[in-house]
Amino acid sequence: MGYSTIFQGETRRLDILDMNGKVDRKAMPDIDQDQLMALYRSMRRMRTFDEKALKMQRQGRIGTYGSLRGQEAAQAGLAVHLSEDDDWLIQSFREHGILMARGVPMHTIYAYWKGDERGNLADRGIRCLPPSVPVGSQLLHATGIGIGLRKRGLPGIAVGFAGDGATSEGDFHEALNFAGVFRARTLFYIQNNGWAISVPFQKQTAAKTIAQRGHAYAVPAMQVDGNDVLAVYEASRIATDHIRNNHGPYLIEAETFRMGDHTTADDHTRYRSPDLVAHWAARDPIDRMRKFLIKEKILSHADDEAMGESLTAEIEAAVKDLESMPPPDPMSIFETMYAKKPWYLEEQQAMLRSELGSRAQESGS
Amino acid sequence: MSEKTQKLTLIQGITQALRQEMERDAHVLILGEDVGRDGGVFRATDGLIEAFGDERVMDTPLAESGIIGISVGLAAVGYRPVAEIQFMGFIYPAMNQILAHVARFRHRSRGRIPMPLVIRMPYGGGIHAPEHHSESYEAMLANTPGLTVVIPSTPYDAKGLLTAAIRSDDPVIFMEPKRIYRSFREDVPATDYEVPLRQAVVRRTGTDVTLIGYGAMMRPVMEAAEFLARESVSAEVIDVRTVMPLDIETILASAEKTGRVVIVHEAPGRNGFGAELSALIAERALLHLLAPVQRVTGFDTVFPFAMMEDHYLPHRGRIVAAVQRTLAF
Numbered sequence: 001m002g003y004s005t006i007f008q009g010e011t012r013r014l015d016i017l018d019m020n021g022k023v024d025r026k027a028m029p030d031i032d033q034d035q036l037m038a039l040y041r042s043m044r045r046m047r048t049f050d051e052k053a054l055k056m057q058r059q060g061r062i063g064t065y066g067s068l069r070g071q072e073a074a075q076a077g078l079a080v081h082l083s084e085d086d087d088w089l090i091q092s093f094r095e096h097g098i099l100m101a102r103g104v105p106m107h108t109i110y111a112y113w114k115g116d117e118r119g120n121l122a123d124r125g126i127r128c129l130p131p132s133v134p135v136g137s138q139l140l141h142a143t144g145i146g147i148g149l150r151k152r153g154l155p156g157i158a159v160g161f162a163g164d165g166a167t168s169e170g171d172f173h174e175a176l177n178f179a180g181v182f183r184a185r186t187l188f189y190i191q192n193n194g195w196a197i198s199v200p201f202q203k204q205t206a207a208k209t210i211a212q213r214g215h216a217y218a219v220p221a222m223q224v225d226g227n228d229v230l231a232v233y234e235a236s237r238i239a240t241d242h243i244r245n246n247h248g249p250y251l252i253e254a255e256t257f258r259m260g261d262h263t264t265a266d267d268h269t270r271y272r273s274p275d276l277v278a279h280w281a282a283r284d285p286i287d288r289m290r291k292f293l294i295k296e297k298i299l300s301h302a303d304d305e306a307m308g309e310s311l312t313a314e315i316e317a318a319v320k321d322l323e324s325m326p327p328p329d330p331m332s333i334f335e336t337m338y339a340k341k342p343w344y345l346e347e348q349q350a351m352l353r354s355e356l357g358s359r360a361q362e363s364g365s
Numbered sequence: 366m367s368e369k370t371q372k373l374t375l376i377q378g379i380t381q382a383l384r385q386e387m388e389r390d391a392h393v394l395i396l397g398e399d400v401g402r403d404g405g406v407f408r409a410t411d412g413l414i415e416a417f418g419d420e421r422v423m424d425t426p427l428a429e430s431g432i433i434g435i436s437v438g439l440a441a442v443g444y445r446p447v448a449e450i451q452f453m454g455f456i457y458p459a460m461n462q463i464l465a466h467v468a469r470f471r472h473r474s475r476g477r478i479p480m481p482l483v484i485r486m487p488y489g490g491g492i493h494a495p496e497h498h499s500e501s502y503e504a505m506l507a508n509t510p511g512l513t514v515v516i517p518s519t520p521y522d523a524k525g526l527l528t529a530a531i532r533s534d535d536p537v538i539f540m541e542p543k544r545i546y547r548s549f550r551e552d553v554p555a556t557d558y559e560v561p562l563r564q565a566v567v568r569r570t571g572t573d574v575t576l577i578g579y580g581a582m583m584r585p586v587m588e589a590a591e592f593l594a595r596e597s598v599s600a601e602v603i604d605v606r607t608v609m610p611l612d613i614e615t616i617l618a619s620a621e622k623t624g625r626v627v628i629v630h631e632a633p634g635r636n637g638f639g640a641e642l643s644a645l646i647a648e649r650a651l652l653h654l655l656a657p658v659q660r661v662t663g664f665d666t667v668f669p670f671a672m673m674e675d676h677y678l679p680h681r682g683r684i685v686a687a688v689q690r691t692l693a694f
Contacts, residue, residue, distance in 0.1 A: 088442075117475070120473050129474070130474055132466075134461055134466075137430075137434065137465060139434075140431055140433075140437065140462065141434060141435075141466070142438065143434070143435050143438060144434065144439045145438040145439075148442035148443070151444075152442065158438070170428075174428045175434070177426055178425065178431050181426055182423070336471050336474075338471070338513075339533070342563070343610070343613060
């Protein structure tokens, strides 16, 4: 009778590599020099891609673009634990980094931001769903896929991505709740970049962290320094092993910072101070890894420069691929609405075809 | 055909379609609130958890968005989920998933990830249910490209249309007229069969006026046709069955023949499905018409509480009055 304690829990955070490139040796993952270099290269590749995208947006060569600058570690450290053959990516709309790391051709990612539906690539071979703009709604798909993978006894796992703003949506709650009940093979991977457009995390929730919410659904969870690629690597290893061993879902909160605007249609100086941005710039994920690799003599300045040149060349080739794509066929908008086109789509398609035909005649082509 | 038949109610037809499709295809799953141990609040899934186990008949947490959202994921990995929304009045929390994802996934994935899922739900009034248990939202869903919206009105069609819906590679909203779940029985083949989607059916042939309805409204529509026959008015009756994509040929053929059309549905009239039907007939058969198309619909009010619902729902008298307006024009 009377009161008793019915719940007690703790939520852990992992930090390994600090902003000066110093590592906590005790927490250091079991990882060799080649793997360290691969993580660093992967982050630089994402940033090169991102900088080029911003440039192309300003030149009018692509449309509105959402930059991932600052979130490279949060995506590179996870990507290496995912299998291209078995695992599913259920993305939000700022996951270009992990897509690239998973082998999605870069020009198709650019194409998406150019407004070309062919960039909506959902390649069954790559097992990744197209970007999901309705915030948080995709997390339920990650739960459903994770339940399906368990039911079918398949080796894969599902990784559902979302940002801090999405955790205020009901679908975040429902996704974790269903995943807990049905033991989904799902990793909920929340990149808390501090800002949902202009609303800071402190106004998104009165809770201190996202990770602590795992307790509410009996989903194990961890917070990790999302700008520390080694900590992300280790947390992702623990989480993916947990899921692969059929212990149910897992929640990771990668605490990071969106260095730029929400998208190129936004102006973050309206709501953020230069001091805050400078604070996070000093914690840049790529800079700290570079410091570490140079200190450890794994990377030389010359190698670093050569890497930059080769990445620039790779990105330029992707841009060439993008710009040599023939324009999309307007007829295609009717083709994939149904397995069999209804009569009214046939009629509308015929109307557009004849409009295009007479336009071509007028222009004499 | 010497096939064996049984006398089934509409809801028994639904249960049998679910059972037979689950036997036929291991990828068919059922999920929803109370669909397992309880067999559904209307018993549509009665006995299925005992037959197929809780991995294939999933009692879910109480969350409509969650039910439809995880169905999307299950479909992406090869399942054919049949999700139940307990009442159509509760579909709103799931609308984001249905409109933003279910309807669009085939297109968004460039055809690579179709959504072979069925979303079943009882709809409509007439059973003296509490508030939010009597709504008919077919027009909202029929305005969403990518969806197929099906509404059976007989036990035979309920079984055959649901079978076709489960086998379809496109997402199907399957609206069940709960008012007539158990109101009559008819001969239904014991084996599985499909009633094709996207096909209306002529329930009664006639020459003076065309009555168009679907779902639970087919009863007052047929009663009106019988009443009119006694008054020497020959009514043709069309059961739409698939609201979207619509079978325009059957409707136009009848409108051209009779020149008079009365459309009946229990959902509110303004911007309802009748408005679309009426516009299509005006666009394509205007010169055959002898009178303006008439609509007999629910009022443009909140669906009334039980004590007043009989005033709201279209009935024989209202349908006959509309026919008389077309005859007097």
